[in-house]
Amino acid sequence: MSLYMLPLAIGPWQIALIVVIVLLLFGGKKIPELMRGLGSGIKEFKDASKEEDKDEKAKKE
Template sequence: MIHALNILFIGGPEIIFILFIVIMVFGADKIPEIARGLGKGMRQLKDATNDIKHEVTKSAQDSGVMDTDVTKNINEELNKVKDDLEDFTGSVRRKL
């Protein structure tokens, strides 16, 4: 178990060694193309997760599972409590 966690903690020399191996395998001219491809892939993954989240939220609102009026009321009450707490702490700070 401890050895598996050590993989996550990669130091400087290990990163340099990995970069050296990548350059040897793919060549210096292919690295920008690989990085571009990885960037595009990460962007597509992010867009896909945002689309899924949007669709789930939309379907929950349409089916009435997620009641926006209730959440708005809760947020308003929380903001009132937060304002009251800030007023109280402000008066305590002034007295000190």
């Protein structure tokens, strides 16, 4: 394994630790709101990238 790939090797214990830390920092009631915002941000990004692709194709034609 390369030295650069080492930080990307996340196992189940690391994921569990991250989940526990997030729960402690934000609380159980705030997490669904955070995930909803993250999901809408990803959706907007995908829509913008699709629109960019359409603009690129229209310029080529």
